[in-house]
Amino acid sequence: MPRAPSPSPSCVDAPELCGYIYNWTGLSWLAEGSYYLLLKPLRILMIILLAMLARFLIHRVITRVVRSAAGTHTLFNPIRSRIPGAVPPPTPGVAERRGARAEALGSILRSISSAVIFAVVVMLVLGELGVNLAPLLAGAGIAGLAIGFGAQNLVRDFLSGLFMLFEDQYGVGDVVDVGAVVGTVEAVGLRITTLRDAQGVLWYIRNGEILSVGNKSQGWALVIVDVPVGFTNVEQSAEVLRSAADALAHDEQWADDMIEPPSVLGVEQITPDGAVLRTTVKTPSEAQWRVARELRRRLTDSLQAAGIADRISAGRVYIRPPATGLPGATNGQAETGAGGAT
Known part of the structure; x- marks a missing residue:
């Protein structure tokens, strides 16, 4: 039986494989195509x-990194949170928030x-x-440059959305101030953040246009209530007010909504109407509005019960200009706004 012709000199890509296939099978066409029929597919399969x-x-x-970081303060938190005493202890819900953020970053x-x-x-x-x-x-580089x-x-x-998510600047449900809009975050994307303001208007804000963020829902909040007491006795x-604030602090219904008991600081300013x-x-961020409303109500009721509110209203004097054309009103009085007291 005649032997198949030896492989041609073109079998140069894999001479050892070519010679081995030829000696094994005696087929020159298989030996010459072994590089593309066997070696190339094996290389591609190995790459895949x-x-x-x-x-x-x-x-x-x-x-694994995301899961371990979700329960610690080592990675997915600002650097200041790793400084002892730089920030207050985490409030309830921080662990869940950190876990959700870590999972989102892991997915990205x-x-x-x-x-x-x-x-x-x-x-x-x-x-x-x-x-x-x-x-x-080269073409991809030019196209990438143009794009x-x-x-x-x-x-x-x-990139701004990625770093906002990485640094936990805000999340869904937070009340934030981004300069032009103050509202509740409804969605956070890598390109667009969606806010709904107090009037119910839905705002779509590009992340690259957000230069500063004021988050009113992270950590704790300080409720400040200024109460005018007129020219009454300040100490009284x-x-x-201190008695009303203490009553709120000892109310079991509101105890969990306060980090520190209320404090009456004293006279904040002097106005034409008095002190x-x-x-x-200090409250958790999510409780600041309801605590503020309850504190205002109790302070107002306490002033009313002590009779101070009546003295404040009775002591106020409002100056109004007389109506033009009334008997006894001169042109000078009408121009300067002089008039009687009510």
Whole structure:
């Protein structure tokens, strides 16, 4: 039986494999095509398998880091939170908030890692198939540069949203002040933050346009209530307010909504209507509005019960200009606004 012709000199890509296949099978066409029929597919398969393994390991590391950081103050918190005494102890719900933020960041990091691995695999596979990657990479670089200039606002919004989420500047349900709008956060995206203001208007704000954020729902809040007491006895009025504040502090219904008991600081300012006394109380951020309303109500009722509110209203004098054309009203009085007291 005649032996098959030996492989041609073109079998140069994998001479050892080519010779081994030819000696094993005696088929020159299989030996000459072994590089593309066997070696190339095996290399591509190995690239894909290694990429899948790398993706699995990277995702596993990200998941473990996210889970461990969700219960600590070491990673997903501002640097100041790691300084002893720099911030007060966490209030209820902080752990849940930290866990939700960590999971969101983990999802983003896993998506980014998958995209990077996929891009690298595609380039390696194209290189194995003999595609010249130099023009492709050059074209991709030029296209990326053009897109970067044209979509720089989009990139800025994306990066701003990523860092806002990473630093926990605000979250869904927080009441924030972003300068132009004050409202409740309804959705936080990597490009758009959605706020609903007190009138019910829904605002869509690009993250890149948010230069400063005032979060009224993080940590604790200080409720400040200024009460005018007129020209009454300041010590007596302060004692009445202090008794009402102490009653609120000892009320079991409101005890969980106060970090520190209310305190009457004293005279805050002097106005034409008399003195203004200030009362403060430190509360969890989510309880500040209801505590403020209850404190105002109790302070008002205490002044009314002590008769101080009646003395305040009785001692007020309002000056009004007389109506023009009335008998006895001169032109000078009408111009200068002189008139009787009511």
